[in-house]
Amino acid sequence: MNSLRKHRTAMGVAAAILVIALGPLAVDDTYTQGLIVNFGIDAVLALGLVLLVGYAGQFSLAQAAFAAIGAYGSAIGTVRLGWPPLVSMVVAAAVAALLVYAIGRPILRLRGHFLAMATLALGEILYLLLTNSEELGGSSGFGGIPPFSVFGLSFDDQRAQVYLVLVVLALGLWFAVRMKSSREGRALRALRINETVASAHGVDAARAKTKAFVLSAVFGSVAGSLYAHTMMYVNPAPFGVMHSVEILVVAVIGGVLSPWGPLVGAAVLTLIREASTSVIPGVLGEGAVGAGEEFTVGLLLVLVLVLMPEGVVGALGRLRARLLPARSVADPAPAQPSAPATAPSSARSPGRVRLQVSGLTKRFGGVVAVGDVDLVLHDSEILGVIGPNGAGKSTLINLLSGVLTPTEGRIEFDGEDVTRAPAHKVAAKGLARTFQTPVVFGGMSVLETVLVGTYTVGRAGIARSVIPTPGVLREERQLREAAEAALARCGLAHLADVEADQLSLGHQKVLEIARGLAGRPAVLLLDEPAAGLNRAEKQRMAALLRELRAEGIALLLVEHDMEMVMELVDRVHVLEFGKTLRVGTPDEVRSDPEVIRAYLGVDEDEDEEGAIRVDH
Structure with missing residues (x-):
């Protein structure tokens, strides 16, 4: 069953990449191509937010600030320093990563609305610095940014830019999908549910959350660089706090727990923007364009939070689960426990x-x-x-x-x-342990839950986990074998694909023991x-x-x-x-x-x- 699930995921990513590759061929008008470019940039920004908010459970309103670092970094690198666009993009992403790494641990000690306020302040500080910097053009910004080019290939027309943005989006989607099922991805998802339990299985919470924050910054910076090289002009206005809120809305509407959520959310936001310029003026008048968009986005966000807290993708997943035959979570006919094989104490x-x-x-x-x-x-x-x-x-x-x-x-x-x-x-x-009240990880299967217990056995980090080298594939196979063996000896092998939070209390107690045993x-x-x-x-x-x-x-x-x-x-x-x-x-x-x-x-x-x- 797990191999079937992985096969379906791989097929889904392949289908998405195929659509991304062939889609622009069916689009001829530059206006629609521009919409696709905006959609792709928003989706890349939201993918970075999913890695932080959805996987690691850390709230952030700094995504637009990271985009500003990428946009201004590419602009400065190409216009002022004469660097190639690819070099400028990479350097800007490295600057964003180093900045976040330096401030990540202090900021990520905060929780809830305190963390939101800290990241909000980070974005506002950067926005004010850009607005008041004469060297960078102040509030007017500066232009002359060349189109993106690499290895002699220039993306200087609208169709080429569509391909550029969608290819980057496809790579980002592939990264997020691979990471979710990797050793580091499972650790982040466990942290989101219960930091104490994840730490008890070997996860360094501070380090893992900082990694997620750095990845989020890199995604945001790359999206900002794409913006600079497609618009060929930068100014502070697109990188204000409200844009961070918009990206958060994109992630929430699509679903922060799934890498597919940003694609759905970005598509919904693009449609709302179009409706605000074409439909709303006809109903409420020309003066309602901006307010109409804000009202529609706000109303949709409230409806999603109330009716579909896991977003559109999560709701579709629940609907699919209801339509499929329910898996039994009952024990098979239990064998009588054997007498102790050891001598009396x-x-x-x-x-x-x-x-x-x-x-x-x-x-x-x-x-x-x-x-x-x-x-x-x-x-x-x-x-x-x-x-x-x-x-x-x-x-x-x-x-x-x-x-x-x-x-x-x-x-x-x-x-x-x-x-x-x-x-x-x-x-x-x-040393492994269980807890008085069993803790399972919502959104993770029984097998994935036990795989969290193998964290101390594995060695692959984020970069190695995402790239399917023979060594990484071999390690992942060994971790799965260890988890499956722990489930089998605890009598839970038949429940490997069931959602862990659907188990009975008795099964959850045994599941915690299996999770501990998986770490040897x-x-x-x-x-x-x-x-x-x-x-x-x-x-x-x-x-x-x-x-x-x-x-x-x-x-x-x-x-x-x-x-x-x-x-x-x-x-x-x-x-x-x-x-x-x-x-x-x-x-x-x-x-x-x-x-x-x-x-x-x-x-x-x-x-x-x-x-x-x-x-x-």
Whole structure:
């Protein structure tokens, strides 16, 4: 099914490129050709925005500013410095990339409307600099820009310019489509849904978002260069903040989650512009041309946001999904879990120390969530961590996985100090985790979700991921095989093509384990994996965890189901109010009066010997 999906995507890109290549042959009048040029430039700008907003989830109103860098860069390079147009375009794109790289990390620390305001300010600052620069012609700008040329081929007539713009658009579309299904593209899409989960699988959030911002700037700069070489004149007016808003509207109307959205959105905006000059004046009079366009665009944007929040392309995708037969997300007839293949815990000697914690403390203001905890986790061991609600169990996992930084104490992974290492670096060393509330990535299939877990295994960056070299194709095939193997061992192979957010809670819990296993971890931290599962699902999960233990993986299990914990784990670590109450074997913990008092509870009936029986 995945090969069929990839085949359809490839066929779609090929068909789009064919239309782009042959379309201008059917268009003779220069006016329509001019509309196609404007459509192509808007679509390239919106493609850059999709890479940032749609893939990485970072809001930006600076796309027109990046276009201004490209337009003025090409103009200065060709007119003032005498460079060839291609060199001027490349240098302008490099300047935009370097500028964004320099300011990207500080800006991208902001979120929501603060990020929007920062990018808005960036665009406004550049616009004011251009308007007040006498060297660049001020508000009047300057002309004399030659048409684009490369290798002796000059795009000096309107039809040639149509080809130029559409070829660049086709390359941009191909890049965006390839990137979406690549290792880096999956990481960005995971970041958009949940930054904490993506980081826990090895994604450096700050670096990934900066890459997306740089790519967005490069697309914007290239579009600006195309504008300069087709108009042969530049001035600040087309690069104001309102143009950034228009490009955002293009992306939203078409759909920011799909690389096809900018094509649809740009076509819709082109039609609205035409209607505002040909239809609206006849209805409302000549004075309503500009206002009519703004009203129509605004009304359409509101309708899309209310009725089709994922844009036209997203709505068509949902319609197609409804028309197709629904895929079953039920389990096949489950096999009974096999008996443990390993010896009982009492007969097994501890393996190598993987995780060692000493004096671990985390304070939130005056509240001590975890206080002076010592902990050791060995290979081929399941360590159960139990305690009442609020005992600090989830905080402990967040500390061990790098999501939180300890106030005091030390954490060693394979003898290396990782106390203050961020989550993505801890994950790269071989630690994976699940979350108390399962997190799946909307818009991604089950297989794609598990592929996010292979991020630390792969090495291909954005440039290598997009270019299908033999090495990249081989790595992607290996990552898919690892993800498919993780799904198969967790019993989810039959759901590989189902949208991950359509799974039941039980399937989502198991899916998180599969996503963690795909990264080939040495240590797996499980935060209440059995919560909400029925008895059969718990039995299958227990059998899976025994298999993982037999393979040498070190597992830390936080769980409230005492029956499951006592039958499964090798040792139990009991927490109370963030502090260690008891560490021992299940039998030792089960019979400890302090543990029973604090957590397990006492049955009113005792046997003849006075032994305390644990209620389950």
